[in-house]
Amino acid sequence: MTDTDLEARAHRYRVMQHAAALHRALAAMPPEAARLTTGGDRDTVGQLASRMLWSSTADLNQQGRFAESKQVVARAAEIAAEEEGTAAPAVRVVVGLFDRPFAGQLDSVPVLEAIFETKATEELFAEYDGSQRPYSRIVGGGIEFRVFESDKRSAALDFTVPDLPALRARLDANGGHAIGNRRGGVATMPSGGVVMQARQAGWAPPVESTRTGNVITVRFEDGIVAELPCPAALIGNPVARQIDEWDRWYTAERPRPPWRLLDAGEHEAELRELLAAMPEADRYLSIEPGWYALAAQCWRQLKKIDPECVVGEVKEKWAELRISACDQDRQVVARFGGPIGWARKQSLRTCEWCAGSIPTDAARPGKPSRLCGPCREFAEAWERARWTGNDDRR
Numbered sequence: 001m002t003d004t005d006l007e008a009r010a011h012r013y014r015v016m017q018h019a020a021a022l023h024r025a026l027a028a029m030p031p032e033a034a035r036l037t038t039g040g041d042r043d044t045v046g047q048l049a050s051r052m053l054w055s056s057t058a059d060l061n062q063q064g065r066f067a068e069s070k071q072v073v074a075r076a077a078e079i080a081a082e083e084e085g086t087a088a089p090a091v092r093v094v095v096g097l098f099d100r101p102f103a104g105q106l107d108s109v110p111v112l113e114a115i116f117e118t119k120a121t122e123e124l125f126a127e128y129d130g131s132q133r134p135y136s137r138i139v140g141g142g143i144e145f146r147v148f149e150s151d152k153r154s155a156a157l158d159f160t161v162p163d164l165p166a167l168r169a170r171l172d173a174n175g176g177h178a179i180g181n182r183r184g185g186v187a188t189m190p191s192g193g194v195v196m197q198a199r200q201a202g203w204a205p206p207v208e209s210t211r212t213g214n215v216i217t218v219r220f221e222d223g224i225v226a227e228l229p230c231p232a233a234l235i236g237n238p239v240a241r242q243i244d245e246w247d248r249w250y251t252a253e254r255p256r257p258p259w260r261l262l263d264a265g266e267h268e269a270e271l272r273e274l275l276a277a278m279p280e281a282d283r284y285l286s287i288e289p290g291w292y293a294l295a296a297q298c299w300r301q302l303k304k305i306d307p308e309c310v311v312g313e314v315k316e317k318w319a320e321l322r323i324s325a326c327d328q329d330r331q332v333v334a335r336f337g338g339p340i341g342w343a344r345k346q347s348l349r350t351c352e353w354c355a356g357s358i359p360t361d362a363a364r365p366g367k368p369s370r371l372c373g374p375c376r377e378f379a380e381a382w383e384r385a386r387w388t389g390n391d392d393r394r
């Protein structure tokens with residue numbers, strides 16, 4: 001392992017540790033705090049953590065290069081110590097936006113300046129008791145922040161912006177990044193130990209969707225109804241599936257209602273069998289219906305090899321269909337690799353929404369990532385329709 005490689009791996013290891021901590025923090029939020037986050041946020045963070053782990057130490061361990069893996073961990077610990085030493089003093093501040101107070105760290109000021117391409121001004125705020133205290137005032141992107149010093153502790157900043165896609169574009173252009181639910185009206189920006197969340201002003205979630213022929217109708221919470229033409233080959237209604245998933249996720253009901261198999265068509269019976277072969281707590285398919293035929297066919301083969309086969313997961317990962325399975329004793333079965341590999345390979349050229357054939361290089365970032373031209377057009381129309389004030393929604 002070269003020095004450059006060691007350094008790269010150690011930094012990835014640090015990011016893995018941060019991502020794992022953020023993932024735990026997300027998972028530990030009480031329902032009210034979690035209202036602005038989604039399962040997708042956790043997935044994104046979880047995927048980042050696993051990718052960083054794999055590319056820092058896990059691949060070395062798998063190759064038996066344990067000494068080198070130890071070196072990476074040791075170097076990561078040194079980097080962590082350096083971070084501690086140079087970290088800004090943890091002065092707590094309250095960021096006031098409109099009438100709502102929010103808490104964050106002092107380094108929120110430069111981050112906000114970068115995001116909104118503006119300079120903070122120092123001003124004085126009159127307290128109720130007549131005293132005055134200084135604060136940083138930042139105005140940009142159509143919103144105003146007041147950043148106060150405070151000893152209050154909180155980990156999240158929450159603000160509303162008039163144009164969330166524009167904010168994301170500004171962030172991307174300035175070397176920043178936003179994670180989380182690109183389509184749910186929320187962008188999450190980790191910064192200096194503070195998680196900042198920007199919400200689209202006037203965001204109205206979709207509440208109901210039906211499909212009639214090749215038109216998908218969506219009703220939003222504010223009463224606006226969108227009518228979106230869709231390709232004839234599109235399987236079922238992706239909007240209705242998404243709403244169903246959001247409803248399941250945001251419900252106060254505990255335990256959450258079970259995942260529902262929708263738009264499975266002729267594959268329904270086989271997929272129900274497959275679901276029954278999964279552990280009860282994880283009985284869901286994290287794939288879109290365009291890949292259901294592949295999953296069903298893979299299941300048919302697995303069952304032939306071992307009727308007692310246990311299916312671990314069926315999911316989309318890195319734009320591929322991933323299926324895991326083992327025998328009753330949780331042992332790996334080499335012959336399962338055939339049908340599982342076949343399904344993975346087929347998924348590379350199968351549209352996730354209509355099962356149509358697509359070139360293997362058609363994958364794009366986002367979910368779903370493998371779509372044919374017409375399905376992608378529909379996905380984009382649906383994304384546009386979700387932004388308040390956009391004419392496409394009417």
Ligand SMILES: [Zn+2]
Nearest residue numbers: 351354372375
């Ligand atoms: Zn398609």
